Amino acid sequence: MAIYMLGFGFSIGVQILIARKNGERKYGEIGGIFMQGAFFLLALAAVMFFLCDSITTHILSRLISSDQVYAAASSYLEWRRYGLFFSFIAILFRAFYIGITETRTLTLNSIVMVLSNIVFNYILIFGKFGFPALGIAGAAIGSSLAELVSLLFYVAYTWLKVDKKKYALFQQFSFKLSEFKRIWNISCWTMLQSILFPSQWFLFFIAIEHLGERPLAIANIMRSINTCFFMAIFAFSDTTSSMVSNLLGSGKEKSEIWLACKRAIRLTYMIGIPFLLLSALFPTVLLQIYTNSQELVQAALPTMYIMLLGYLLSAPGLVLFNAVSDTGNTSRSMKIMLITISIYVVYVVVMVMYLQVDVAIAWTSEYIYGGMLLLLSYLYLK
Template structure:
């Protein structure tokens, strides 16, 4: 299994499109809400990150599930991939119900203690009241994606991705402006778009996949479920604490002011496109590393990672240059507020240039996940988060500059990548 640049890209592109679903939904929300008002634009940032924090519990579990499926695929135990898929689906549906219930009860109690502006808090809760139900659709979608990425048959993800975007954009316009639902309309549109993408992917798996070859017949196997949970429990909490720390970053910005929060949301929304590239390549890395180890080709792991990083630079750097050149035009898509645009310009450049460090950091860390060492990735993430929070807390005492706040992201990804490289080069996995 010596994956070429072309092989990697053909596997990665549908993964990138599927990750783009969630992010384009957030981007679309931000663009429409930016024309409603700065309060709604800023609130959608906090609400979106809060939702993403909860969503990451399911996303992290799906990464562990993907590792197990990919290992079975690499071993040519194809029927085991389907059995593993169904155990993951059972767990994720139950998790979605549990998290929706917990969020409805506890989110208002927690957020009222963290958000300084009453207007922002009210808008955040209004958004979450509708958005949280999207977990019922996004979690099963993640399980389907883990299965398809694990067996490296990722093309159907393209159709699902485009369906979500095509549904979300007109629904946003209708619900936010035509029916005058404001930020609640954006939440409803987003959840409905996720439902549509789930339906499309489910139809493909049920009608076009060979059920006999992949063991796609419903059956409960407690031993497989136990093994999946043992692998996934650490990968489940690793991205969760990562995004939770990012939520702390946005809370710190919210205390600077409502316009600062709105400017930060614009920066986050645009830079999300590069987050999609990084995370799709990282997810692909985890799957391909698992397949390599299943085929007993450990010596190809580091060369594979380096090849993926070079591919990511070739894709991302030209886009970064274009974004910097045309930044003013891009900002005006979100808001016509001149003060907001002026405030966002420099931190926007700082955020984009972090791509150079984020790509290797996440690729190497997901390679560690691909080896099955999910507990190690959790430890690395925890160490990194502690350093990140100390840095963020320290700069809050001497600076109110958004550019300085965004440098915290550099510390996070550089330290994460260094720990992962040290592990990959010194451990027998």
């Protein structure tokens, strides 16, 4: 995941520049940005491909004591690393389509990828249609093949449906340092942000582990449910990203950028709040998807209510934070994230590791995170 997030972070910088050029109607420059991004991501994939051996040998061997678990993890990484080449270029196509505001293509690609993943995993994990049952190695191969199918879909769709001449796609096959530097000045910060973003959860779960097994089990269930709600936030954040960069490129006033942000927040609430209300009214139905223990379900209820309320802060916070990044000032958005995570870390350490509060109270750390993103992003954009 950390390796993938490096590539994803770089693609966000590419997306910002493509959207800006699209807004400026300088369509012919988009192909050059795309190709320079492709050169870097292929090189990054190659480096990470070979580093996976070192990760397996030097890191996993120290973290995993069981020989069987180590063998399974090594087998998974051995095959999973091939998918880096496919996934890194696929996320570049994702950046291209978001940048030119053709997000419908992403939905089609997601359907193709999910279906491919299900089919390949079914065949290779369980050994269907004459293939051997490969277990965890089959899961890795299946995921990598699904990423290849996703990439092939993007290539075929782009070749058949997109005006390649308009965007000067697939025309520049030489590395241009000056153009790459322009991308790097933005992408280096978004790469760091992409690594920092999941680190909050890593720290949170390390802290919760000190409270015991049941709080950790509750936190894991909440994390799974929270991820479902965040899918809507991320979708509208991506849309806002494209709109902000396109508006800036076309020379629109800041008031129109604010209007785009408000529209995205409103839509996020319109979609998210009905699900929040249903979850609040029938919490046990949702919790029983994740556990059969009625005792655990009852213990998780207070945390769930606190988690649901956190959506009201996280939604506008992430939308505005993405808008800051897409003004092109990614170093400022990096500062916002560093300040937010620093305050979040202090809160978690004090509340969980020193005061040993209940997991429900510990989950209020999400209010700190979402609230700080919202406040600092608002102050920058106003």
